[in-house]
Amino acid sequence: MFVVDTLLHRLKRGCETMAYPDGPAPALPERHGGALRVDGSKCDDGCDACVSVCPTTAISRANGQPAVLDLGRCVFCAACVQACPTGAITQTGDHRMAVRRREDLVVGGRGAEEVRLAAELDATLMRLFGRSLRLRQVSAGGCNACEADTNVLGTIGWDLGRFGIQFVASPRHADGLLITGPVSRNMQRALRKTWDAVPEPRIVIAVGACAISGGLFAGHPEVHTGVESELPVDLYIPGCPPHPLTILDGLLRMLGRLDERRFPPRRRGAAATD
Amino acid sequence: MSGDTLFALLPNAGSLPWGDVPEWPAAEFVRRTAAELDRGARLCSWFGVPEDSGLGVRLVAIVAFDADNTLAVGRSLPVSGSVPSLTVLHPQAHLFEREVWEQHQLTPEGHPWLKPVRASAGEAPANGEFFRVDGGEVHEVAVGPVHAGIIEPGHFRFQCAGEEVIHLEIALGYQHRGIERALAGGPHRLTERQIETIAGDTTVAHATAYATVLESLAQGEAPLRAQWLRAIGLELERLANHTGDLGALAGDAAFLPTSAACGKLRGDFLNLTAALCGNRFGRGLVRPFAIGPDVDDALVARMMGNLTRALDDVEQAIAWLWDAALVRGRFENVGTVHRAQAEEIGMVGPAARACGLVRDVRYDHPAGWHRFAQAPVAVWPGGDVFARARVRSLEIQRSGDFLREQLGVPPEREATGGAPPLEGDTLAVALVEGWRGEVCHVAITNASGAFRRYKVTDPSFHNWPGLALALRGNAISDFPICNKSFSLSYCGFDL
Numbered sequence: 001m002f003v004v005d006t007l008l009h010r011l012k013r014g015c016e017t018m019a020y021p022d023g024p025a026p027a028l029p030e031r032h033g034g035a036l037r038v039d040g041s042k043c044d045d046g047c048d049a050c051v052s053v054c055p056t057t058a059i060s061r062a063n064g065q066p067a068v069l070d071l072g073r074c075v076f077c078a079a080c081v082q083a084c085p086t087g088a089i090t091q092t093g094d095h096r097m098a099v100r101r102r103e104d105l106v107v108g109g110r111g112a113e114e115v116r117l118a119a120e121l122d123a124t125l126m127r128l129f130g131r132s133l134r135l136r137q138v139s140a141g142g143c144n145a146c147e148a149d150t151n152v153l154g155t156i157g158w159d160l161g162r163f164g165i166q167f168v169a170s171p172r173h174a175d176g177l178l179i180t181g182p183v184s185r186n187m188q189r190a191l192r193k194t195w196d197a198v199p200e201p202r203i204v205i206a207v208g209a210c211a212i213s214g215g216l217f218a219g220h221p222e223v224h225t226g227v228e229s230e231l232p233v234d235l236y237i238p239g240c241p242p243h244p245l246t247i248l249d250g251l252l253r254m255l256g257r258l259d260e261r262r263f264p265p266r267r268r269g270a271a272a273t274d
Numbered sequence: 275m276s277g278d279t280l281f282a283l284l285p286n287a288g289s290l291p292w293g294d295v296p297e298w299p300a301a302e303f304v305r306r307t308a309a310e311l312d313r314g315a316r317l318c319s320w321f322g323v324p325e326d327s328g329l330g331v332r333l334v335a336i337v338a339f340d341a342d343n344t345l346a347v348g349r350s351l352p353v354s355g356s357v358p359s360l361t362v363l364h365p366q367a368h369l370f371e372r373e374v375w376e377q378h379q380l381t382p383e384g385h386p387w388l389k390p391v392r393a394s395a396g397e398a399p400a401n402g403e404f405f406r407v408d409g410g411e412v413h414e415v416a417v418g419p420v421h422a423g424i425i426e427p428g429h430f431r432f433q434c435a436g437e438e439v440i441h442l443e444i445a446l447g448y449q450h451r452g453i454e455r456a457l458a459g460g461p462h463r464l465t466e467r468q469i470e471t472i473a474g475d476t477t478v479a480h481a482t483a484y485a486t487v488l489e490s491l492a493q494g495e496a497p498l499r500a501q502w503l504r505a506i507g508l509e510l511e512r513l514a515n516h517t518g519d520l521g522a523l524a525g526d527a528a529f530l531p532t533s534a535a536c537g538k539l540r541g542d543f544l545n546l547t548a549a550l551c552g553n554r555f556g557r558g559l560v561r562p563f564a565i566g567p568d569v570d571d572a573l574v575a576r577m578m579g580n581l582t583r584a585l586d587d588v589e590q591a592i593a594w595l596w597d598a599a600l601v602r603g604r605f606e607n608v609g610t611v612h613r614a615q616a617e618e619i620g621m622v623g624p625a626a627r628a629c630g631l632v633r634d635v636r637y638d639h640p641a642g643w644h645r646f647a648q649a650p651v652a653v654w655p656g657g658d659v660f661a662r663a664r665v666r667s668l669e670i671q672r673s674g675d676f677l678r679e680q681l682g683v684p685p686e687r688e689a690t691g692g693a694p695p696l697e698g699d700t701l702a703v704a705l706v707e708g709w710r711g712e713v714c715h716v717a718i719t720n721a722s723g724a725f726r727r728y729k730v731t732d733p734s735f736h737n738w739p740g741l742a743l744a745l746r747g748n749a750i751s752d753f754p755i756c757n758k759s760f761s762l763s764y765c766g767f768d769l
Contacts, residue, residue, distance in 0.1 A: 139449070152537070
């Protein structure tokens with residue numbers, strides 16, 4: 001019997017939704033590496049090995065200053081990690097990278113070796129969105145990788161709906177936009193119209209290097225330099241693309257839904273000691 | 275047959291001096307290309323190469339004789355102003371000629387529907403006039419660029435009589451990022467990374483085509499182990515996308531068991547790619563001239579275990595789909611593209627194979643690892659949503675078998691040197707069968723070995739007109755299921 005078979009198969013598979021955040025976060029792929037950490041105090045004088053290998057010029061080093069890495073432009077290729085002769089740039093294995101302020105993505109200075117993770121929304125917005133957040137996604141020149149790994153949050157493994165977060169079809173039904181891509185000129189008007197249709201108060205989430213800084217296409221006349229060139233951004237989630245866990249962490253962090261005392265995040269040994 | 279061609283023959287992944295490409299005055303070149311297509315060739319790419327002097331542009335045609343396992347190339351003498359249209363004889367040139375017109379202001383005289391492909395008009399694509407059907411009962415439906423759901427932007431203009439779609443015109447360009455323009459003068463520091471994001475879900479196929487072109491331009495070949503790894507990445511990419519799309523199709527037919535299972539299983543395949551290179555989409559997996567990430571026996575064993583589990587689960591989830599009469603009823607005789615139409619518009623990939631066309635680069639034009647290992651070509655007649663879903667479920671089985679076989683036989687590691695210089699004044703072509711179909715990259719270098727022109731043709735460029743044809747005579751409510759059955763790329767088209 002077809003119906004019975006289907007039901008039996010489903011029963012056999014059981015609940016496939018991960019326990020996180022009411023359990024430890026799933027592991028990132030071993031070779032993913034997670035967030036990057038820059039300890040500028042380890043930079044050798046006059047060394048610019050990382051600067052010259054970075055494809056997106058995310059790393060800069062002013063005269064006499066330590067190296068500074070902008071994770072908003074980073075595509076996480078880890079070329080700098082391999083090139084660094086002193087171990088100043090390391091992978092932490094940490095999936096958490098979302099921030100509320102653009103400058104919090106810039107790492108390397110003293111006391112700013114890592115990203116300064118996102119704070120929750122203010123009290124008014126928390127009251128409105130804390131338990132129910134409806135987002136309209138707009139791809140504005142994205143390559144479909146950020147889109148795909150945002151979409152995946154709706155599958156049974158992640159089940160975004162259990163947090164009261166949902167992607168809706170109409171901007172009129174939305175509390176905000178989640179935007180991917182560098183904002184191509186050809187999407188500028190459509191993005192603006194979509195934004196105009198979202199009732200206030202509203203938030204904007206920029207996902208991926210392109211949306212944050214123009215990413216791989218910054219400087220092309222066909223695109224802008226990310227969402228900020230058009231709209232105010234409330235949450236930045238870096239990556240190329242960010243892992244679904246990084247995106248989910250950003251959303252939950254912004255909504256104050258994480259209790260990290262119970263389940264401390266996974267970190268790589270070396271970086272976890274300081 | 276290719277035997278009589280006056281074009282220069284070259285194999286997939288081959289190259290030849292730019293000066294050895296036969297040339298004709300433009301009007302005659304268009305006639306000659308039409309003659310090649312008449313005798314069974316297929317247009318892989320058609321583009322302009324601006325002359326160094328700035329005076330005019332040369333047209334280049336890359337055609338494939340699939341049955342003879344060879345490609346052929348020809349070019350025109352520099353031309354400006356206008357040329358006779360190839361589209362009037364062979365509709366498969368339709369978008370190519372519009373693109374050349376847009377990029378080089380070369381007018382194809384007699385082109386039936388000359389309008390922009392992706393150019394900008396201020397803050398939106400320069401879409402131009404849409405084809406309109408007039409009549410008392412006829413109405414027009416405009417959808418997009420922003421669609422319901424997490425999906426890329428594009429504009430669809432339907433001419434309907436009641437529920438029935440008489441005509442659909444698709445206008446794209448919203449994702450245009452200027453990739454081809456930026457490639458000129460390259461390779462640049464960013465080029466490898468940009469190639470990986472031509473279409474984010476087709477990273478391995480595009481990166482493989484790029485690496486192959488570079489290697490061919492340097493008269494070299496990647497280490498066997500790299501070729502092996504690329505072939506594995508390519509099939510993982512196919513598995514992830516086919517699984518995800520079959521789940522999405524099931525969801526559109528309101529059949530949730532398969533939809534739920536496949537949504538998750540797609541991630542299992544992406545995670546296998548991430549096990550190789552850390553990135554779920556295969557960024558960094560393919561490196562020109564180099565092996566890429568290291569793969570040891572322990573990783574192979576772990577991957578084999580995870581792959582087998584995921585394949586077993588997918589097989590079951592898809593079996594539910596084919597068992598369900600409600601799904602078959604929803605898929606059959608919806609969105610039909612006839613074989614003759616598919617041939618005429620030059621469709622590629624699973625969408626073409628679902629029309630009964632045996633067309634698969636891995637089989638017709640094997641390069642890289644596919645010279646040593648092949649999967650049977652999955653073909654199904656019918657041309658409807660059912661056939662497209664069927665081909666993809668067959669390909670899941672065959673890609674799975676291929677992977678299980680190949681994962682176990684990694685070639686020896688070999689020492690690799692640095693990247694040798696690219697030959698100057700050379701043309702190189704690489705075709706790769708991505709999960710949507712034929713990815714075609716063509717590079718032509720200048721005297722110093724930099725790209726004089728780099729042309730990218732994503733399979734979506736061939737197949738979007740297929741979706742438009744599929745909708746004719748169908749209900750407009752069939753659009754989502756038809757669209758998903760093609761699952762074409764917006765950014766891959768828009769570049």
